[in-house]
Amino acid sequence: MNSWKESSCFPQAFCTNLHEDFNQPRLATSQAFNGNPYEYDFTVDYNPQSVKVEDSILKIDMRLDSVPNSFGRPQGLGSAVSTTRFMQYGRVQARIKMGSSSPGVVSAFIVRNEDPGDEIDFEIVGRNASEAQTNFYFRTPPSMPPDQVDYSNTGRSALDTNTAQDFHNYEIEWMPDYILWKVDDRVIRSVFKNETKDVVGVPGAKQFPQSPARIQFGIWDGGQGSNGTAAWAGTPTDWSKHDQTYQLQVDYVDIQCYYSGNSTLTSWPPAGYGPTKIHSGPYNTPGLNGGYNDQDDNSGGGASVRPFVPFYKNMRLMIPTGCFGGLALIVIATIEVVRRRRLARVRWE
Known part of the structure; x- marks a missing residue:
């Protein structure tokens, strides 16, 4: 069941309260998503073959990729599923069975804006599936050089359970002046805004x-x-079995927004949301391919980002492809006529 609470005062892409238990999820691939958050609640950001819903459980698989990564090593390829709407402050709770049953496997539940790069993380890493790692970032988009990213906000909390063996409740409470991370209703970390670093x-x-x-x-x-x-x-990731699969499972997600509406986000898609996923190696924070230039764009020129347009709706592709296809049919028909005439001549002779 999903229950977005709508109101005409909300900007189109802004998140309102949601409870999703994946009975009938409105899920689209990033390519098929038309940019309308009233039509879909979630996108599969890349590698859609790894995402499925079974028995009202969202399941995200990671299997061995068919090509080595940029370091020449065999590496698993997983996926990411994101809400189509945004929230600014509120409470997000999800019941999750993490997939980090081997060293190297990273399971993530995060609140994220790629550009400008604000982020709040819950991560379980395979080197210790009984430890929750929490983090937050400020203004660190994927394009930022790694040596400029502040990694000093990481926290580690020991848990009394193996998170890859059963479901547990994970919660991020994000307010204008603090962040709380909770596991099974127990606060494992808190950060207060007035205690964070100053912006230079x-x-x-x-x-x-x-x-x-x-x-x-x-x-x-x-x-x-x-x-x-x-x-x-943790390394190496165990890929000793060719058909090895690691799986993150989400039973439900519940989102309660702090604001009833927010005017800071008025357009869709946001910067950084593009039609395809770049697959060029390891994914620390899986990102999407950015904008593209279109000289015929009359909305103001320059770089823009657009949702994927299906082939049958894209006139720029349909017309030339149709002409090429028609020409190919003519050539094939001509060859067939010549062949049959030659066969007839042989029979008469």
């Missing part, structure tokens, strides 16, 4: 996530990535 050059500003963000679930292979990532996630 901006008096009174703090490095605290505050941009409207989507909720995302994902699983990826860190154990076969760069040396630093592998050491963090």
Whole structure:
């Protein structure tokens, strides 16, 4: 059951309260998503073959990829599922069975805005599935060089259970002045805005996530990535069985927004949301291909980002492809006529 509570005062892409138990989820691939959050609640951001819904459970698989990664190592390819709407502050709770049953496997439940790069993380890494790692980032988009990203906000909390063996409740409570991380209703970490670092050059500003963000679930292979990532996630990831599968399962997600509406996000799609996923190696924070230039765009020119347009709706592809197809049919028909005439001549002779 899903129950978005609508109101005409909400900007189209802004998140209102949602409870989704995946009985009949409105789920689309990033290619098929038409940009309308009233039509779909979630997108599969890449590798849709790894995502399915069975017995009212959202399941995200990670299997061995068919090609080595950029380090020349065999690596698993998982996926990520994101809400189509954004929230700015509120409470997000999800009942999840993590997939980190081997060193290297990273399971993630996050609140994320790629650009400007605000993010709040819940991660379970395979090197210790009985430990929850929490983190937050401020203004660190995927394009930022790694040596400029502040990784000092990580927290680690020991749990009294193996998170890959059963379902547990994970909760992020994100308010204008604090963040709480909870597991099974127990607060395992708190961060207060007034205790975070100052923004250099901006008096009174703090490095605290505050941009409207989507909720995302994902699983990826860190154990076969760069040396630093592998050491963090545990290595090597166990791919001794060719058909090995690691799976993150989500029983439900419940979102309660702090604001009833927000005017800071008025357009869709947001910057950074493109038609395809770049597959070029390990995914620390799976991102989407960015904007593209269209000289015929009359909306203001320059770079823009658009939802994927199906082939049968794209006139720029249909017309030339139709002409080419027609020409090919003429050539094939001509060859067939010549062949039959030759056969007839042989029979008469």
